[in-house]
Amino acid sequence: MSDHQSARWRVTTLFSRRIGKFRADRRVVGALLLLGLLLAGRVWLAGHPQHNPWAPLNLRDPAGWATQSKLLKLRDDPVQCRAVLERSDVAFSTLDPAGEGACRREDRTRLSAFPLSPDTPAITCPAAVALHIWERDVLTPLAQETLDSGIAQIRHLGAYSCRRLYGRDEGPWSEHATANAIDIAGFELEDGRYISVLRDWQGNTPEAEFLRKAHQGACDGFSTVLGPDYNAAHADHLHLDMSPRWRGVCR
Structure with missing residues (x-):
């Protein structure tokens, strides 16, 4: 070989x-x-803790892939929710439970420095967290982008109302019955203008663009977001809630 x-x-x-x-x-x-x-x-x-589903939620982090799922986990855990507010340096106060029966409010959390008008009502802690994120990440930059002004006050129609859905005599209870919801009627800008959901929702104006994008942006944090296009009962406000029954209802 x-x-x-x-x-x-x-x-x-x-x-x-x-x-x-x-x-x-x-x-x-x-x-x-x-x-x-x-x-x-x-x-x-x-x-990048905002994308990490195992990292503790900190509201000082920007919104990420895991933020919404973390928010939804807080809906039935007010103790953990308040820990998130403390960790995030968000000022708040805790009120004693109130009410009876289906309108018993065990979780009464009030944001101490939040631009709500005519007052700052006590709401559930998960709703407070979602409201804080919406104002910071959606409303503030959106107002500057579309209206060239900051937001001075967010007008609301109330949070707590011991009633069933649409005020009926029977049927499911409203999320307002436990102050797990808030109705937003409009926005007072720093330049003095007032943006009304009832007056400004329709059309192709900058005000209408702001309201529609504000509505859509709320859907990233709240469980349920309902606006004028949903039905006549919401013609004058945006309904925002953290219902544990639903997820991702945006209409």
């Missing part, structure tokens, strides 16, 4: 011996790649 033939024989033999090991090699390489991706993902999530 020539040297050339001998070399070819050695290569062929080595290749034949490796054929049965290729599958195992691929598994090892695949496992190493997967491990590398997991480690890289863990490092990335540590630097």
Whole structure:
């Protein structure tokens, strides 16, 4: 056998011996790649807690992929919700429970420094968190972008009302019965203008654009958002609530 033939024989033999090991090699390489991706993902999530479903919610972080799911988890956990407000340095006060029966309000949380008018009503902590995020991440930049002004006050029609849906004598209770909702009627701007849901919702004006985008932006944090396009009962306000029964109702 020539040297050339001998070399070819050695290569062929080595290749034949490796054929049965290729599958195992691929598994090892695949496992190493997967491990590398997991480690890289863990490092990335540590630097971007707003996208990390396991990181504690902090309202000082920008909104991310995991923010809405974290908000929804707070709906039945006022203790954890208040811990989020404290962690996020959001000023609030806690009021004693009030009411009876279906209108019993165990969670009465009031944002201490929030531009609500004519007053700042006590609402549930999850609703307060969603309201804080909406004002900061949606309303404030949107008003500057579309109306060239900041927001001085957010006008509301109330939060607590011990009643069933649409004031009926029977049927499901409204989220207002436990102050887990708030109705927004309009916005007073820093330049003195007033944007009314009833007056300014229709048309192609900057005011209408602001209201529609404000409505849509609220859907990222609240469980239920209803506006004038939903029905006549909401012609003059945006209904925002944190109902544990629904998720992602945006009409």
